[in-house]
Amino acid sequence: MDKDQVLGFLKKNTMIIVLIIVVAFFSWRTGGAILLPMNVSNLISQNAYVFILATGMLLCILTGGNIDLSVGSVVCFVGAVGAILMVNHNVPIWIAIIVMIVIGTAIGAFQGFWIAFVRIPPFIVTLAGMLAFRGLSNVVLNGLTISIKDKTGFVNLFGGGADCYIHDFFGNGSLNLTCLLGGIVATAVFVLLEVSGRIKRSKKNYELENFAGFLGKLIVISLVIIVFSYKLAQHKGVPTVLIWVMVVVLVYGYITNNTTVGRYFYAVGGNEKATKLSGINTNKVYFLAYTNMGFLAALAGMVTIARLTSAQPTYGQNYEMDAIGSCFIGGASAYGGIGTVPGVIVGAVLMGVINLGMSLMGVDANLQKVVKGIVLLAAVIFDVVSKRGGKMIAKN
Amino acid sequence: MAKILLEMKNITKTFPGVKALDNVNLQVEEGEIHALVGENGAGKSTLMSVLSGIYPYGTYEGDIMYNSEVCKFNDIKDSEAKGIVIIHQELALIPYMTIAENMFLGNERGTKFKINWNETSELARKYLDTVGLKDGTQTLIKDIGVGKQQLVEIAKALSKNAKLLILDEPTSSLNETDSKALLDLLIKLKKEQNLTSIIISHKLNEISYVADKITVIRDGSTIETLTKGVDDFSEPRIIKGMVGRELSDRFPKREHHVGDEVMMEVKNWNVYHPLYNERKIVNNVSINVKKGEVLGISGLMGAGRTELAMSIFGKSYGENISGQLFINGQEVHLNTVSEAIKHKLAYVTEDRKGNGLILSNPIKINTTLANLDAVSKNKIIDKDKEYAVAVDYKNKLKTKATTVEQNVGNLSGGNQQKVLLAKWMFADPDILILDEPSRGIDVGAKYEIYCIINQLVADGKSVIMISSELPEVLGMCDRVYVMNEGRIVGELDGKDATQEKIMTYILQSSGNKEVKNG
Secondary structure, three states: OOHHHHHHHHHHOHHHHHHHHHHHHHHHHOOOHHHOHHHHHHHHHHHHHHHHHHHHHHHHHHOOOOOOOOHHHHHHHHHHHHHHHHHHOOOOHHHHHHHHHHHHHHHHHHHHHHHHOOOOOHHHHHHHHHHHHHHHHHHHHOOOOEEOOOOHHHHHHHOOOOOOEOOOOOOOOOOOHHHHHHHHHHHHHHHHHHHHHHHHHHHOOOOOOOHHHHHHHHHHHHHHHHHHHHHHHHOOOOEHHHHHHHHHHHHHHHHHHHEHHHHHHHHHHHOHHHHHOOOOOHHHHHHHHHHHHHHHHHHHHHHHHHHHOEEOOOOOOOHHHHHHHHHHHOOOOOOOOOOOHHHHHHHHHHHHHHHHHHHHHOOOHHHHHHHHHHHHHHHHHHHHHHHOOOOOOOOO | OOOEEEEEEEEEEEEOOEEEEEEEEEEEEOOOEEEEEOOOOOOHHHHHHHHOOOOOOOOOEEEEEEOOEEOOOOOHHHHHHOOEEEEOOOOOOOOOOEHHHHHOOOOOOEOOOOEOHHHHHHHHHHHHHHHOOOOOOOOEHHHOOHHHHHHHHHHHHHHOOOOEEEEEOOOOOOOHHHHHHHHHHHHHHHHHHOOEEEEEOOOHHHHHHHOOEEEEEEOOEEEEEEEOOOOOOOHHHHHHHHHOOOOOOOOOOOOOOOOOOEEEEEEEEEEEOOOOOOOEEEEEEEEEEEOOOEEEEEOOOOOOHHHHHHHHOOOOOOEEEEEEEEEOOEEOOOOOHHHHHHOOEEEEOOOHHHHHOOOOOEHHHHHHHHHHHHHEEOOEEOHHHHHHHHHHHHHHOOOOOOOOOOEHHHOOHHHHHHHHHHHHHHOOOOEEEEEOOOOOOOHHHHHHHHHHHHHHHHOOOEEEEEEOOHHHHHHHOOEEEEEEOOEEEEEEEOOOOOHHHHHHHHHHHOOOOOOOOO
16 A cells, blocks of 8 residues: 555544544553443443434535534423323323424424525524523423333333343343344345445446455454444343434435435535536425434434433433534534535544543543543544645635 | 836736736836726736736746836735735625725724724725715715725725726726716826726727727737827727637537527526616527527627526526527426426536536536436436446546546546536436536637537537637537627627627627717
């Protein structure tokens, strides 16, 4: 490999490399505690909402660096309504779920309408939403906490609490074989898809990435999946919430990468005028981004109350910031048009690892915020400066 | 002979792939009004940007002598400090600030920590009086008309102690009365304050009226300087200087494929400005294009050609659009771009970076954007097919790029233009409107673009080519419409068309007939 290739590799995989360094750092400082099965499992359960919200936020950001500030409040509001329905009105769980999804999506569509068709700046619309739905959550809950501990069906479905794991069908207790098997199957499917795709491309004489790189990527990702599932298997198995996260990541990863609609998000962020003149209804693209954000906020709301087995007027605070931060750390461009779901997930994991690592080290919670702020700023500075060809100061 | 205030010696300025200025020489005497004329793209504005420091010292070759000393301007502040002030065609005033605030923007009176508003108003008043503007200094810019805004610009320049004023098409957006007033003001300032001005304009009648000397620029070089009283100042004489170049074989051989069927016809088309609803941009235009025809629409920038094309293309420009549109003899109503594309119409923009391409995306994604459905099934993109399509067009159009995965932002202008053409050819249109298809690209790439156009009409498509370059229109078109100030002012058969005829149509129809040679 010559110098350019090395630089290209570093640039393309910066955040993954940073993630590895950060994990190595924390496993050194915590005496390996961060890699304990329990902590790996917790990393997923604790940050499930970030993965879900960040995926939705990515679509908004893709359209031109637009953010949704209201998601934290919407998470809280949707959760509050769901808890009230289930606890105070004894509504069946599945109806409560449908209502929550509908409310979340409707809120998204409401905000999306103003943003997309009336062209009110997203910052303003979602700031208003952030205030309004925080207030409404308080109103709905009367300022109280509602416990949903005894709604075990709901709690188990959306994961989080002590026993919210996928049942081990072959288990003997110590190692969750279902989980491990799932990991192995996932690895096999992944390898199969990659290899068959490469064969197909080479048959048609398309351009291929070099073989060493391809093999390296294959081995590294396979190893990560296997080790990850082994860690989970050592600690009760797959948290149910992980299934939801995986579904969201896979579905949205597919949409952004392979569908025409997905392509439109990138196109609008890349050059809205050119997109319009290509016959694409850009208003609809904005509308879709924010409606979808509402939908995913509802899902995150369910995950949140299931994890915390209650609804409270303060839930969801700063969730929007976690989601936005993950996107930018994960390589989404602050100007739109650039960013991927896998990238955002790496960003979210990085944030989660930093949180967890610092907590394990006993770093003061306030200092943790300082560190997270610095990481976010550094990531975006890196992005902007590297795009300018390494020049730090913009031309006046 | 008066003192020579400014001398630009052997100025050469190259942009990647294009030599915009080639050994330009310009001499301006103190207290004269010096006009620069030339076609679009001849290099007038580039020359003025060099003079005012927008292109800093070192990015061009040659010397600028001002007051007999060599100038090395790094930015516009440096040139302004010497009293060289440029007023751009697009006014640089901030609508929601007052006249006084605008005049002293970046040049505030008082100290850094406390603006002296009294002094600001007082000085503003003084300079407004000089230019004869009676409005109050506290009036917001948005509340006065364009003519008055132009006067504010001049007052602003005077407030910077301007010795040499450069005006880039100052009257292009003004009506006759305002234009006359502006030109008279320049003459008055010349007489009273010995102010020197350089004026760039396409309106030759105005130039003969106001200028003491005229320098003609063509293809980046100075052709001649005419002096009032010595040389012939008539319009035909100036036009001859502007266009008098030979047509060499810069164009591929053409076969004529024009059929009898009318592919598209526009009747009594009117379009109004999207913001200023009373401004008519396209005025009762009727045109038609036949199958297999290359139809040229010639005219100066701002003639309304782009606006006409975009308003036809799914109403992507303008308000209150009226008129009839026929495609293949059927009347159609195209309200959105996607309807226009469905009716096999394509508009290839003049602004490929701003309106045409997604620079941060690779060639393949740009190629398919206007017709994604053709490479997808149930809204799922077949990436292999997309790749194949992009490679196919890359080979067909000879786009120079290592792979179709390359971002278009990294391509040269000519290759970007090819990607843009590929995008619209892939949309499979019958009628292509090409807006300035060869703008800003080098001669070799131009030739290739012309070959593509010939291939398109040979395949039975119709091409409407909007172009400000007269040789290109003459070299490529079967028929030419001349457009000026929103109207079609002439129609010429390709065989009969000459540069002089087209220019004459434009200049004779230009608004300011009242301003006669002085």
